[in-house]
Structures are given as C-alpha cells and as structure tokens.
Amino acid sequence: MSQPLDFWFDFSSPYGYIGAEKIGALAGRHGRDVTWHPILLGAVFKVTGGQPLPMIPLKKDYARKDIERSARYYGIPLNPPSKFPIAGQAPSRAFYWAAEQDTAAAKQLALALYRAFFVDDKDISSPEITAEVAATLGYAREDILAAIGSGALKERLRRETEEAIALGVFGSPYVIVDGEPFWGVDRLDQLERWLAQGPF
Amino acid sequence: MSQPLDFWFDFSSPYGYIGAEKIGALAGRHGRDVTWHPILLGAVFKVTGGQPLPMIPLKKDYARKDIERSARYYGIPLNPPSKFPIAGQAPSRAFYWAAEQDTAAAKQLALALYRAFFVDDKDISSPEITAEVAATLGYAREDILAAIGSGALKERLRRETEEAIALGVFGSPYVIVDGEPFWGVDRLDQLERWLAQGPF
Numbered sequence: 001m002s003q004p005l006d007f008w009f010d011f012s013s014p015y016g017y018i019g020a021e022k023i024g025a026l027a028g029r030h031g032r033d034v035t036w037h038p039i040l041l042g043a044v045f046k047v048t049g050g051q052p053l054p055m056i057p058l059k060k061d062y063a064r065k066d067i068e069r070s071a072r073y074y075g076i077p078l079n080p081p082s083k084f085p086i087a088g089q090a091p092s093r094a095f096y097w098a099a100e101q102d103t104a105a106a107k108q109l110a111l112a113l114y115r116a117f118f119v120d121d122k123d124i125s126s127p128e129i130t131a132e133v134a135a136t137l138g139y140a141r142e143d144i145l146a147a148i149g150s151g152a153l154k155e156r157l158r159r160e161t162e163e164a165i166a167l168g169v170f171g172s173p174y175v176i177v178d179g180e181p182f183w184g185v186d187r188l189d190q191l192e193r194w195l196a197q198g199p200f
Numbered sequence: 201m202s203q204p205l206d207f208w209f210d211f212s213s214p215y216g217y218i219g220a221e222k223i224g225a226l227a228g229r230h231g232r233d234v235t236w237h238p239i240l241l242g243a244v245f246k247v248t249g250g251q252p253l254p255m256i257p258l259k260k261d262y263a264r265k266d267i268e269r270s271a272r273y274y275g276i277p278l279n280p281p282s283k284f285p286i287a288g289q290a291p292s293r294a295f296y297w298a299a300e301q302d303t304a305a306a307k308q309l310a311l312a313l314y315r316a317f318f319v320d321d322k323d324i325s326s327p328e329i330t331a332e333v334a335a336t337l338g339y340a341r342e343d344i345l346a347a348i349g350s351g352a353l354k355e356r357l358r359r360e361t362e363e364a365i366a367l368g369v370f371g372s373p374y375v376i377v378d379g380e381p382f383w384g385v386d387r388l389d390q391l392e393r394w395l396a397q398g399p400f
Contacts, residue, residue: 048257057248058370062381072400073390170258181262186386190273200272 004033008164008174010041011088012052014067014078016187017114019078019173021190024107026112030195032177036099036107038092039161039173048170052085070185078118083115085123086117090148096156097147098139105137110182112137202226204233205308208364208374210241211288212252213326214278217314218385219373221276224307226388230395232377236299236307238292239361241372248370270385277319286317286325289357290348294301294330296356298339305337312337 005027009016023138029036032197045051064080071078091113099106103136116122116133124130147153164174168181175182175191180199182191193200205227209216220236228232245251253263256400264280271278281360291313299306316322316333324330331344364374368381375382375391380399393400 013350031321042256048259049251050256050259051249056242056250056370058365058368059248059250062383065381066383066387069390071398073393111302165258168258168261170262181265183262183266184386186384187266189389190269193273200269 002030002032004035006037006057006171006176007034008037008039008172008176010114010172011038011091011117012043012085012111013172014118015070016172017078017118018071018074018076018185019175020111020114021186022077022185023173023175026188026192027195030192031197034107035103036095036110037160037164038088038095038110038117038157039164039169039172040088040157043161044165046171050170053085055131068129071126074185077115078180081117081121081123083123086123088125089112089154090127091117091124092157093148093150094134094144095152096153097144097150097162098134109134109139176180202232203229204235205376206237206376207234208237208369208376210372211238211310211313212285213241213372215270215385216253216319217318218271218274218276218373219375219388220311220314222274222385222388223373223375224351226392227395230392232395235303235306236295236310236355237360238288238295238310238371238373239364240288240292240357242287243361244365244370245322247365250288251372254284265355274385277315277322279319281317281321281323283323286323288325290327290330291324292357293348294334294344295352296360297311297344297350298334307352309334309337309339313386314334324335349378 007023009020023034043098054060068078095106095110098109112133113124113130117124122129125143131141134144135141144197171183179196180194207223209220223234254260268278295306295310298309312333313324313330318326322329327345327348331341334344335341367376371383373385377394380394
C-alpha cells in the first residue's frame with residue numbers, strides 16, 4: 001500500500017489553511033492518506049533567516065492581496081484576521097493531543113481551528129479560544145487546556161518542528177510524498193501530477 | 201484597446217526564464233501585448249532584505265529541485281547553469297538598446313539570451329557572450345558591446361529597476377496588469393483567469 005503524504009503547516013499560515021482545505025481530497029483521489037504535522041515556523045525562520053510575510057517590505061503588500069485573491073481562486077472562504085501572525089503553540093499542542101486518540105478527528109479539529117482563525121477572526125493563539133473551538137466538536141475544554149499546558153505535548157511539538165527542519169521544511173504548507181517535497185498551495189498541481197503519473 | 205501587460209524579470213532568474221517562455225502566448229490568447237522590463241533583483245533585495253535563492257538555507261536545496269521540476273512541468277528545456285546567479289547588466293542593457301529600435305525583435309533577443317544561459321550554459325553576464333548570442337540574431341557585435349558600455353543604457357536599467365521597486369516588484373517574474381500584480385510562474389494561472397474573466 002502507498003505511503004501517506006506528510007503535510008507540514010503552521011496554524012498562523014494562510015496558505016497552510018488553504019492547503020489544509022485541499023490536501024485531503026487531493027490525496028484521496030490518488031488513494032493516499034495524509035499525516036498532518038503542525039509546526040512552529042518561527043523556529044524554522046531562525047535557521048533560514050526567513051521572516052513572517054507582514055515583516056517584509058514590498059512583499060508584505062503583495063502577500064496581503066495575494067492571500068485573499070488565492071483564497072477566492074481556490075474557492076476557500078477567508079477573512080484576514082485582525083491579529084496576524086499569531087503563535088501556534090495552543091492549536092498545535094491541542095492537535096497532537098487529539099491525534100494521539102483519533103487522527104481523523106484531529107484533522108477535523110485542525111480545520112475547525114484554521115476556520116476559526118481565518119474565517120471567524122478568533123485568536124486561536126489563546127488556549128481558552130482553542131479550547132472553545134474544540135468544545136464545538138465535543139472535546140472537553142479542560143482536556144484541551146491540560147494538553148496545551150502539558151510538558152509531553154510541548155516536547156512533541158518541539159520534536160516535530162525539529163524533524164521538519166531536518167527534512168528541509170522551510171515554509172507552510174509543505175508536502176513530502178515518497179521523499180519528494182512540494183512547497184506552497186501553488187505546488188498542489190505538481191503534487192497531483194506526481195501522484196497521478198509518478199516522478200517527472 | 202486593452203493596455204499591455206508589464207512583465208518584470210531578472211536575466212539570472214530561472215522562474216523569469218520559464219515565465220518569459222510563457223507570457224507572450226498567454227497574453228496573446230486574451231488580445232494583450234506585453235511590455236518587457238529586465239531589472240536587477242540585487243537592487244530590489246537591498247530594499248526587501250531578500251537574497252538570491254542559492255544563499256538561503258533549506259530553501260536553496262528545494263529551489264534547485266523545484267526549478268528543474270517546474271521546467272519539466274511547464275515543458276520548458278532547462279539545464280542548471282554552472283555559474284549561478286549571475287549579474288544581469290550586460291543582457292539587460294543589450295535588451296533595452298534593441299527595444300529602442302524594435303520591441304518585438306528585442307523580446308526574441310531576450311529569449312535567445314535566456315536560452316543561452318539556461319539551456320546552453322553560456323555566461324551571459326559577459327558582454328562578449330551577450331554580443332555573441334545577439335550576433336546569431338543578426339545584431340552587430342560592436343553595437344551590442346557599445347550599448348552595454350553606454351551611460352544612457354546604464355541609466356535606463358537603473359531607472360527601470362527603480363520604477364520596479366516603486367511599483368512594489370520584489371521578485372521575478374512579476375506581471376502587472378491593469379494595476380493588479382502577479383508574482384511568479386505559479387501565478388500565471390491566476391493571471392489567465394484575471395485576463396479571461398476580469399477581477400476576482
């Protein structure tokens with residue numbers, strides 16, 4: 001059986017959000033499952049010298065326009081959050097905790113958190129707000145808050161981010177399939193050709 | 201009549217090369233002409249803090265792979281040049297000199313220069329090699345060498361690069377149509393939708 005795709009993303013990344021809305025169906029069309037890995041791009045940027053888009057002259061103005069236009073292009077609802085970028089610790093740790101019990105449910109939690117941030121302008125960097133979003137899916141708020149504060153999940157997120165850097169991940173979304181990397185929503189077309197036809 | 205598209209690019213940019221091979225036919229399908237503007241991204245990077253791809257940890261390894269894969273994806277021949285990146289002064293000034301006389305011929309010259317660099321591994325940062333490539337299209341070598349050394353064309357290239365920065369151009373290729381910016385070969389799909397349907 002084919003290996004799952006690895007899908008790396010940061011909860012503060014708008015292109016990661018668009019990718020998250022697309023990746024499951026894309027992989028499914030080619031009989032593949034997807035393993036989701038939220039990470040902290042801030043730690044990656046310490047290695048690459050990268051910066052969050054809103055910090056980069058010229059590019060930040062383009063990015064603001066491109067993010068909204070790309071969402072419309074791909075048919076994904078998006079309202080620019082009033083606070084951006086945000087820290088991804090709370091939603092990422094909540095995700096890994098949920099994934100330890102049920103990976104499919106954890107992906108639904110990740111999508112709910114992304115939508116809360118990028119559609120409903122909820123600041124999911126707040127543990128309380130992440131717990132509130134999780135509660136709408138039936139999670140107990142106190143379990144989510146405990147997970148976010150847990151040393152084991154803090155360590156898990158640190159480890160995943162280090163693994164991402166070791167694999168060469170430098171942005172979000174970033175997909176690796178059978179060792180082949182695809183960075184960005186705009187590489188989903190190439191990823192799909194790869195899945196359909198094999199290496200090119 | 202519709203305004204031409206403005207196509208900004210750096211002669212050292214592999215994605216600029218792929219875009220150059222694509223932009224004329226794309227615009228033509230929608231009854232648009234294209235105005236070509238070679239610039240020096242090095243001057244732009246002084247404003248944005250950007251760096252050439254081969255300088256960026258993690259991203260450089262991905263870029264090497266992505267450039268070759270993208271060329272195959274778009275059906276454009278590409279052999280990674282042995283010297284990369286290069287300075288674009290010689291081919292850019294030769295282009296602007298040729299464009300003062302015949303813009304269509306100048307675009308053919310730009311494509312010949314891009315192919316010399318990205319297919320035949322010729323170092324077009326050398327005035328002699330740029331003149332040699334131009335000679336294959338019927339230009340007099342001494343005219344090209346004189347253009348490359350000319351104060352007026354040096355000034356023209358400086359002015360075009362400054363205009364690019366003023367317009368927000370921070371990468372290559374970068375297309376502006378009716379005030380709307382599109383950065384990257386991977387935005388040609390969005391550009392085409394824009395040309396076909398209008399703003400979205």
